[in-house]
Amino acid sequence: MDDPGPTDVGGGEDHPLAGVVDRWEAVIDDMEATATEYRDAGWTVVELHPGDVTPLPPVRGGDALDDDRVGLDILVPDDEFEAVEAEAEAVSFDSYEVYRAQAGSIVFAVTAIEATAAELAVLVPLYYRAADAGEMAARATERGRLDLFVRPLADDRRVVFSQEEPALLLPATE
Structure with missing residues (x-):
């Protein structure tokens, strides 16, 4: 089975990207x-x-x-997982930048996770429904940390990136 691509919104109208694929494509363009x-x-x-x-x-x-686990579970294609897993084993990530936007109830973000000494950046575009994130947001705020769990389709391994400022990835507050 092929891994789903960034514009594969299988699951129809229930998928968070249904109706906002153009916004997701803009996020991917920004990441590139x-x-x-x-x-x-x-x-x-x-x-x-x-x-x-x-x-x-x-x-x-x-x-x-x-x-x-508190954060975002991120399913990526196997080849991308293998690349990030190999790079993450050899370096220490020490900073990150987050670029976030919200379109209605959908949160979009790109996080750039940096290992400055190695001059390595891992770029992770994200999307999720704000309504699905209430418990995550409450727990992340309480802990002062939100984790990104990057995994392959088999879900047998993970690379975890911790974000020490969870508000940067949480839905905007009114």
């Missing part, structure tokens, strides 16, 4: 422009193209599942 800037500066860049992004803990039927 950011990657070019890093490369022009001499950095190595790993670009990820999530097929699915799920807030953790997930919400089902109005009740949050008992889950110690």
